[in-house]
């Protein structure tokens with residue numbers, strides 16, 4: 230220990246202005262708008278591999294210096310408008326301060342004894358969004374408000390946990406009738422959280438092909454339902470996706486709801502990405518049919534501009550929450566009001582205060598405007614890609630996710646053979662890696678079968694536009710960066726052929 234240091238001082242107010250010190254580091258980082266940051270894995274790993282647990286408490290100035298010089302340079306510039314590749318958004322300025330509030334209060338939402346009235350606020354916030362999704366009348370919510378044995382939904386740490394909880398509930402529901410061969414069915418574009426759920430719950434997961442619009446082929450879904458039934462399996466849930474991770478496509482929600490009704494199967498909609506559109510007057514129609522789902526996942530940390538660690542799951546019928554009730558005698562008792570009765574997670578922060586803040590400070594009109602900007606931007610980008618012979622647009626973006634690939638010159642204006650596509654795949658793989666390493670702009674990369682290419686697996690580039698600061702200039706800058714890198718790669722390609 231350093232001299233005169235008392236451990237108690239850590240728990241007393243300090244006159245060290247840590248806010249100012251950190252603000253200084255962070256604003257520097259956020260102001261670096263010109264590049265998204267180079268990343269040398271080896272160098273960084275070598276550096277961190279010498280990390281040790283210190284014996285003594287460090288001096289705060291030294292520690293802040295470490296943050297500035299070591300931690301912050303490692304971070305991804307997610308707020309940079311040329312960073313167009315992932316579902317992580319820049320945050321409104323007030324969010325870090327709400328975070329400070331949440332962490333200073335350090336309430337534990339698992340039980341009322343550790344969160345008092347915030348448990349009731351959490352239930353009311355869930356009720357508000359529940360009404361936006363399912364549109365029940367005020368009488369319904371009057372009854373719901375009085376019945377603490379159920380819940381309209383839960384907060385989770387993200388979409389994965391929400392999907393997992395939904396599958397857990399659906400599987401528990403069918404298990405009550407003593408079945409053992411259980412299946413879940415959705416499209417091939419289902420998020421991999423459903424693979425995790427199927428593995429954890431020990432159920433079969435069936436992935437049904439999608440059509441050229443990247444929507445599940447409903448006739449094949451029905452075939453699979455019949456096939457499972459014929460084989461003596463019980464289907465716990467049909468999964469529809471509202472905003473696929475690769476293309477942003479929205480499954481035919483009405484038709485899937487119809488199948489659910491016809492065969493008495495739980496319908497879950499994974500609206501982790503597009504669910505936020507419920508708050509938008511202009512774009513809510515994209516989600517037509519969502520109100521017919523039995524459960525719905527929405528991520529707060531995607532299009533709701535809440536920070537990482539916020540997901541939600543809603544139950545059309547609050548009775549469904551009984552399938553996941555777990556209680557403990559020392560707390561989280563059955564007759565309590567504790568939200569921990571319904572959550573897979575235990576100790577949990579009061580992250581719903583971010584939702585409370587966003588609903589008040591962004592508001593429905595604010596969300597409307599943000600989504601309009603993003604959806605307009607994606608159309609502009611699609612046009613640039615379509616008009617440029619260097620690129621092939623691979624989806625007609627209905628929402629703010631777009632897929633395309635670069636076509637090297639020697640393959641343009643000809644019928645591409647499967648062998649050509651293998652070379653183009655490799656080319657796009659290299660292109661995305663080079664672009665990431667160069668660090669001026671960023672898009673992500675994935676691989677999928679494409680019906681317009683005889684179901685061949687193609688490597689593609691993926692753009693997600695969420696950041697309200699993105700404009701045409703940033704998108705053109707990103708494409709030009711790509712073309713410049715591609716020209717270099719093409720010269721190697723020419724040399725090799």
Ligand SMILES: *Cc1c(COP(=O)(O)O)cnc(C)c1O
Pocket residue numbers: 316386387388389390392420422470471472473474499500501502528540
């Ligand atoms: C992001 C996403 C998920 C997973 O959510 P996390 O918050 O990353 O756990 C699941 N499904 C879809 C459609 C998503 O977009």
